[in-house]
Amino acid sequence: MAADAQQTVETAALAAADLAASMPRLVLEARRIAMTVQHGLHGRRRAGTGENFWQYRRFVDGEPASRVDWRRSARDDHLYVREREWEAAHTVWIWPDLSPSMDYFSRGQAPKRERALIVAFALAELLVKGGERVGMPQMMRPSANRRIAERMAEAVVLAPERPASLPPPFSPSPLSEIVLIGDFWSPAEEVAARIEQLAASGAHGHVVQVVDPAEETFPFSGRIEFREPEGGQRLTVGRAESWRAEYELKLVEHRARIRVAAERLGWSFALHRTDRPASELLLALHTRMGAGGGALTPRGGGHPYVSGGPA
Known part of the structure:
Protein backbone atom coordinates (compact mmCIF):
# COMPACT_ATOMS: atom_id res chain seq x y z
CA MET A 1 0.00 0.00 0.00
CA ALA A 2 1.34 3.45 -0.93
CA ALA A 3 2.33 5.81 1.86
CA ASP A 4 -0.42 8.32 1.01
CA ALA A 5 -3.07 5.62 0.93
CA GLN A 6 -1.84 4.19 4.23
CA GLN A 7 -1.98 7.63 5.83
CA THR A 8 -5.54 8.15 4.52
CA VAL A 9 -6.66 4.84 6.03
CA GLU A 10 -5.05 5.64 9.37
CA THR A 11 -6.58 9.12 9.43
CA ALA A 12 -10.04 7.69 8.68
CA ALA A 13 -9.62 5.08 11.43
CA LEU A 14 -8.64 7.72 13.98
CA ALA A 15 -11.55 9.94 12.96
CA ALA A 16 -13.97 7.01 13.35
CA ALA A 17 -12.57 6.22 16.80
CA ASP A 18 -12.87 9.86 17.89
CA LEU A 19 -16.46 9.98 16.61
CA ALA A 20 -17.41 6.83 18.52
CA ALA A 21 -15.78 8.10 21.71
CA SER A 22 -17.64 11.42 21.54
CA MET A 23 -21.11 9.93 21.10
CA PRO A 24 -22.10 9.41 24.77
CA ARG A 25 -21.23 13.02 25.55
CA LEU A 26 -23.11 14.35 22.51
CA VAL A 27 -26.21 12.28 23.30
CA LEU A 28 -26.27 13.57 26.88
CA GLU A 29 -25.86 17.16 25.70
CA ALA A 30 -28.61 16.70 23.12
CA ARG A 31 -30.98 15.30 25.72
CA ARG A 32 -30.23 18.20 28.09
CA ILE A 33 -30.94 20.78 25.37
CA ALA A 34 -34.09 18.97 24.27
CA MET A 35 -35.43 19.01 27.84
CA THR A 36 -34.67 22.73 28.13
CA VAL A 37 -36.43 23.58 24.88
CA GLN A 38 -39.34 21.22 25.46
CA HIS A 39 -40.69 23.36 28.28
CA GLY A 40 -43.58 25.37 26.88
CA LEU A 41 -43.64 23.66 23.49
CA HIS A 42 -46.87 22.28 22.12
CA GLY A 43 -47.37 19.34 19.79
CA ARG A 44 -47.21 19.92 16.06
CA ARG A 45 -50.55 20.13 14.27
CA ARG A 46 -50.67 18.31 10.96
CA TRP A 86 -53.03 15.20 12.31
CA GLU A 87 -52.59 12.44 14.86
CA ALA A 88 -50.92 9.60 12.95
CA ALA A 89 -47.14 9.76 12.94
CA HIS A 90 -45.40 10.76 9.74
CA THR A 91 -41.68 10.67 9.03
CA VAL A 92 -39.06 13.35 9.56
CA TRP A 93 -35.74 12.61 7.88
CA ILE A 94 -32.74 14.25 9.57
CA TRP A 95 -29.37 14.41 7.83
CA PRO A 96 -26.35 15.72 9.80
CA ASP A 97 -23.29 16.47 7.68
CA LEU A 98 -20.37 14.31 8.88
CA SER A 99 -17.93 15.11 6.08
CA PRO A 100 -14.33 16.19 6.89
CA SER A 101 -15.09 19.90 6.51
CA MET A 102 -17.39 19.64 9.54
CA ASP A 103 -14.38 18.87 11.75
CA TYR A 104 -13.24 22.48 11.49
CA PHE A 105 -13.28 24.74 14.53
CA SER A 106 -11.56 27.98 15.48
CA ARG A 107 -10.15 28.79 18.90
CA GLY A 108 -12.72 28.50 21.67
CA GLN A 109 -15.37 26.83 19.50
CA ALA A 110 -16.61 23.25 19.19
CA PRO A 111 -16.33 21.45 15.84
CA LYS A 112 -19.22 22.04 13.48
CA ARG A 113 -19.83 18.29 13.34
CA GLU A 114 -20.54 18.16 17.08
CA ARG A 115 -23.05 21.00 16.81
CA ALA A 116 -24.81 19.33 13.87
CA LEU A 117 -25.08 16.02 15.75
CA ILE A 118 -26.27 17.60 19.00
CA VAL A 119 -29.03 19.51 17.19
CA ALA A 120 -29.99 16.44 15.14
CA PHE A 121 -30.25 14.24 18.24
CA ALA A 122 -32.10 16.87 20.27
CA LEU A 123 -34.56 17.57 17.46
CA ALA A 124 -35.24 13.85 17.14
CA GLU A 125 -35.92 13.64 20.88
CA LEU A 126 -38.53 16.41 20.64
CA LEU A 127 -40.14 14.96 17.54
CA VAL A 128 -40.46 11.43 18.92
CA LYS A 129 -41.96 12.76 22.15
CA GLY A 130 -44.48 14.56 19.94
CA GLY A 131 -45.48 11.32 18.22
CA GLU A 132 -43.31 11.55 15.10
CA ARG A 133 -41.07 8.98 13.47
CA VAL A 134 -37.49 9.98 12.73
CA GLY A 135 -35.13 8.46 10.19
CA MET A 136 -31.66 9.16 8.81
CA PRO A 137 -31.19 8.74 5.04
CA GLN A 138 -29.20 5.56 4.27
CA MET A 139 -28.25 5.21 7.95
CA MET A 140 -31.39 4.47 9.98
CA ARG A 141 -34.93 3.49 9.11
CA PRO A 142 -37.72 5.67 10.56
CA SER A 143 -38.32 4.94 14.22
CA ALA A 144 -40.35 6.26 17.13
CA ASN A 145 -38.12 4.56 19.71
CA ARG A 146 -37.91 6.47 22.99
CA ARG A 147 -34.13 6.03 22.88
CA ILE A 148 -34.00 7.70 19.49
CA ALA A 149 -30.81 9.70 20.21
CA GLU A 150 -28.90 6.53 21.11
CA ARG A 151 -30.28 4.79 18.00
CA MET A 152 -29.11 7.65 15.81
CA ALA A 153 -25.68 7.76 17.46
CA GLU A 154 -25.23 4.05 16.87
CA ALA A 155 -26.29 4.43 13.24
CA VAL A 156 -23.75 7.22 12.72
CA VAL A 157 -20.89 5.21 14.22
CA LEU A 158 -21.77 2.08 12.21
CA ALA A 159 -22.43 3.88 8.90
CA PRO A 160 -20.64 1.78 6.25
CA GLU A 161 -19.87 4.55 3.77
CA ARG A 162 -17.45 7.45 3.93
CA PRO A 163 -19.42 10.59 4.90
CA ALA A 164 -20.29 12.79 1.94
CA SER A 165 -20.63 16.57 1.93
CA LEU A 166 -24.14 16.41 0.44
CA PRO A 167 -27.15 14.41 1.63
CA PRO A 168 -27.62 11.10 -0.19
CA PRO A 169 -30.22 11.06 -2.97
CA PHE A 170 -33.37 9.26 -1.86
CA SER A 171 -37.12 9.45 -2.53
CA PRO A 172 -39.05 10.55 0.57
CA SER A 173 -42.81 10.32 0.56
CA PRO A 174 -44.80 13.50 -0.15
CA LEU A 175 -45.87 13.63 3.51
CA SER A 176 -42.30 13.48 4.78
CA GLU A 177 -40.31 16.37 6.16
CA ILE A 178 -36.55 16.70 5.69
CA VAL A 179 -34.01 18.54 7.85
CA LEU A 180 -30.51 19.03 6.40
CA ILE A 181 -27.82 20.26 8.82
CA GLY A 182 -24.38 20.96 7.37
CA ASP A 183 -21.94 23.63 6.27
CA PHE A 184 -22.88 23.34 2.57
CA TRP A 185 -19.55 24.55 1.25
CA SER A 186 -19.98 22.38 -1.85
CA PRO A 187 -20.56 24.32 -5.08
CA ALA A 188 -23.91 26.12 -4.78
CA GLU A 189 -25.26 24.52 -7.96
CA GLU A 190 -24.62 21.04 -6.53
CA VAL A 191 -26.36 21.91 -3.27
CA ALA A 192 -29.33 23.39 -5.16
CA ALA A 193 -29.58 20.32 -7.39
CA ARG A 194 -29.67 17.98 -4.40
CA ILE A 195 -32.37 20.04 -2.66
CA GLU A 196 -34.42 19.99 -5.86
CA GLN A 197 -34.06 16.20 -6.11
CA LEU A 198 -35.20 15.70 -2.51
CA ALA A 199 -38.16 18.05 -3.00
CA ALA A 200 -39.30 16.38 -6.24
CA SER A 201 -41.71 14.06 -4.43
CA GLY A 202 -43.42 16.99 -2.71
CA ALA A 203 -41.67 16.56 0.64
CA HIS A 204 -41.13 19.76 2.61
CA GLY A 205 -37.75 20.55 4.08
CA HIS A 206 -35.39 22.80 5.97
CA VAL A 207 -31.77 23.64 5.20
CA VAL A 208 -29.58 24.72 8.12
CA GLN A 209 -26.07 25.97 7.37
CA VAL A 210 -23.78 25.53 10.37
CA VAL A 211 -20.63 27.67 10.27
CA ASP A 212 -17.73 28.54 12.52
CA PRO A 213 -17.33 32.27 13.32
CA ALA A 214 -13.97 32.32 11.53
CA GLU A 215 -15.69 31.18 8.34
CA GLU A 216 -17.92 34.23 8.58
CA THR A 217 -15.41 36.91 9.53
CA PHE A 218 -12.17 35.65 7.88
CA PRO A 219 -9.92 36.91 10.73
CA PHE A 220 -6.69 35.72 9.09
CA SER A 221 -3.70 37.93 8.37
CA GLY A 222 -0.10 37.52 7.30
CA ARG A 223 1.27 34.44 5.63
CA ILE A 224 -1.27 31.61 5.95
CA GLU A 225 -1.54 28.12 4.46
CA PHE A 226 -5.12 27.04 3.77
CA ARG A 227 -5.92 23.36 3.34
CA GLU A 228 -9.06 21.97 1.73
CA PRO A 229 -10.21 19.27 4.22
CA GLU A 230 -11.84 16.89 1.75
CA GLY A 231 -9.57 17.07 -1.28
CA GLY A 232 -6.33 17.90 0.53
CA GLN A 233 -5.38 20.81 -1.74
CA ARG A 234 -3.22 23.49 -0.15
CA LEU A 235 -2.93 27.20 -0.84
CA THR A 236 -0.37 29.53 0.71
CA VAL A 237 -1.01 33.28 0.61
CA GLY A 238 1.25 36.12 1.71
CA ARG A 239 -1.16 38.77 2.97
CA ALA A 240 -4.32 36.90 3.92
CA GLU A 241 -6.07 40.07 5.08
CA SER A 242 -6.08 41.36 1.50
CA TRP A 243 -8.44 38.49 0.57
CA ARG A 244 -11.07 39.41 3.17
CA ALA A 245 -13.32 41.67 1.07
CA GLU A 246 -13.45 39.26 -1.87
CA TYR A 247 -14.02 36.32 0.48
CA GLU A 248 -16.98 38.05 2.14
CA LEU A 249 -18.50 38.83 -1.26
CA LYS A 250 -18.15 35.23 -2.43
CA LEU A 251 -19.66 34.03 0.85
CA VAL A 252 -22.74 36.23 0.44
CA GLU A 253 -23.20 35.11 -3.17
CA HIS A 254 -22.81 31.43 -2.29
CA ARG A 255 -25.31 31.56 0.55
CA ALA A 256 -27.81 33.60 -1.45
CA ARG A 257 -27.86 31.03 -4.25
CA ILE A 258 -28.59 28.20 -1.81
CA ARG A 259 -31.23 30.22 0.03
CA VAL A 260 -33.00 31.16 -3.20
CA ALA A 261 -32.94 27.55 -4.39
CA ALA A 262 -34.49 26.36 -1.12
CA GLU A 263 -37.16 29.04 -0.89
CA ARG A 264 -38.18 28.55 -4.52
CA LEU A 265 -39.20 25.01 -3.56
CA GLY A 266 -41.01 26.12 -0.40
CA TRP A 267 -38.17 25.01 1.89
CA SER A 268 -36.77 27.15 4.68
CA PHE A 269 -33.15 28.23 4.93
CA ALA A 270 -31.33 29.15 8.13
CA LEU A 271 -27.88 30.12 9.32
CA HIS A 272 -26.40 29.00 12.64
CA ARG A 273 -22.98 29.95 14.04
CA THR A 274 -21.27 27.70 16.54
CA ASP A 275 -20.64 30.62 18.90
CA ARG A 276 -24.39 30.76 19.51
CA PRO A 277 -26.26 28.30 21.81
CA ALA A 278 -27.54 25.11 20.20
CA SER A 279 -30.85 25.65 21.99
CA GLU A 280 -31.53 28.75 19.86
CA LEU A 281 -31.30 26.73 16.69
CA LEU A 282 -33.33 23.86 18.12
CA LEU A 283 -36.17 26.09 19.31
CA ALA A 284 -36.35 28.12 16.10
CA LEU A 285 -36.18 25.02 13.90
CA HIS A 286 -38.85 23.15 15.85
CA THR A 287 -41.08 26.22 15.77
CA ARG A 288 -40.57 26.61 12.03
CA MET A 289 -41.46 22.96 11.45
CA GLY A 290 -44.63 23.42 13.47
CA ALA A 291 -45.61 26.46 11.40
CA GLY A 292 -44.87 24.69 8.13
CA GLY A 293 -43.11 26.25 5.18
CA GLY A 294 -41.49 29.58 4.63
CA ALA A 295 -38.16 31.03 5.63
CA LEU A 296 -36.92 31.52 9.15
CA THR A 297 -37.34 35.27 9.41
CA PRO A 298 -37.21 37.77 12.26
CA ARG A 299 -40.35 39.71 13.09
CA GLY A 300 -40.87 42.59 10.76
CA GLY A 301 -39.19 40.87 7.81
CA GLY A 302 -35.54 40.80 6.90
CA HIS A 303 -33.22 38.01 5.94
CA PRO A 304 -33.76 34.40 7.07
CA TYR A 305 -31.87 33.39 10.19
CA VAL A 306 -31.94 31.08 13.17
CA SER A 307 -29.12 32.34 15.32
CA GLY A 308 -26.04 34.39 14.77
CA GLY A 309 -27.75 37.20 12.83
CA PRO A 310 -29.06 37.59 9.32
CA ALA A 311 -28.11 35.19 6.59
Missing part, protein backbone atom coordinates in the same frame (compact mmCIF):
# COMPACT_ATOMS: atom_id res chain seq x y z
CA ALA A 47 -53.45 17.37 8.57
CA GLY A 48 -54.40 13.69 8.80
CA THR A 49 -56.71 11.21 10.53
CA GLY A 50 -57.43 12.91 13.88
CA GLU A 51 -60.94 13.65 15.15
CA ASN A 52 -60.65 17.43 15.56
CA PHE A 53 -61.33 19.77 12.67
CA TRP A 54 -58.13 21.18 11.15
CA GLN A 55 -58.92 23.09 7.95
CA TYR A 56 -60.65 23.05 4.58
CA ARG A 57 -58.61 22.41 1.46
CA ARG A 58 -59.35 22.07 -2.25
CA PHE A 59 -60.53 18.68 -3.46
CA VAL A 60 -57.87 16.86 -5.56
CA ASP A 61 -58.82 14.79 -8.60
CA GLY A 62 -58.66 11.09 -7.80
CA GLU A 63 -59.81 11.38 -4.19
CA PRO A 64 -63.02 9.59 -3.13
CA ALA A 65 -66.06 11.82 -3.60
CA SER A 66 -67.14 10.88 -0.08
CA ARG A 67 -64.43 13.17 1.28
CA VAL A 68 -66.07 16.28 -0.19
CA ASP A 69 -67.72 18.62 2.31
CA TRP A 70 -70.78 19.55 0.25
CA ARG A 71 -72.05 22.28 2.60
CA ARG A 72 -68.75 24.15 2.41
CA SER A 73 -68.42 23.51 -1.33
CA ALA A 74 -71.87 24.96 -1.98
CA ARG A 75 -70.61 28.43 -1.02
CA ASP A 76 -68.53 28.90 -4.19
CA ASP A 77 -67.42 27.17 -7.40
CA HIS A 78 -64.84 24.83 -5.85
CA LEU A 79 -65.01 21.49 -4.05
CA TYR A 80 -63.52 21.32 -0.55
CA VAL A 81 -62.42 18.53 1.77
CA ARG A 82 -62.78 18.86 5.53
CA GLU A 83 -59.40 17.83 6.98
CA ARG A 84 -58.92 16.54 10.50
CA GLU A 85 -56.10 17.33 12.90
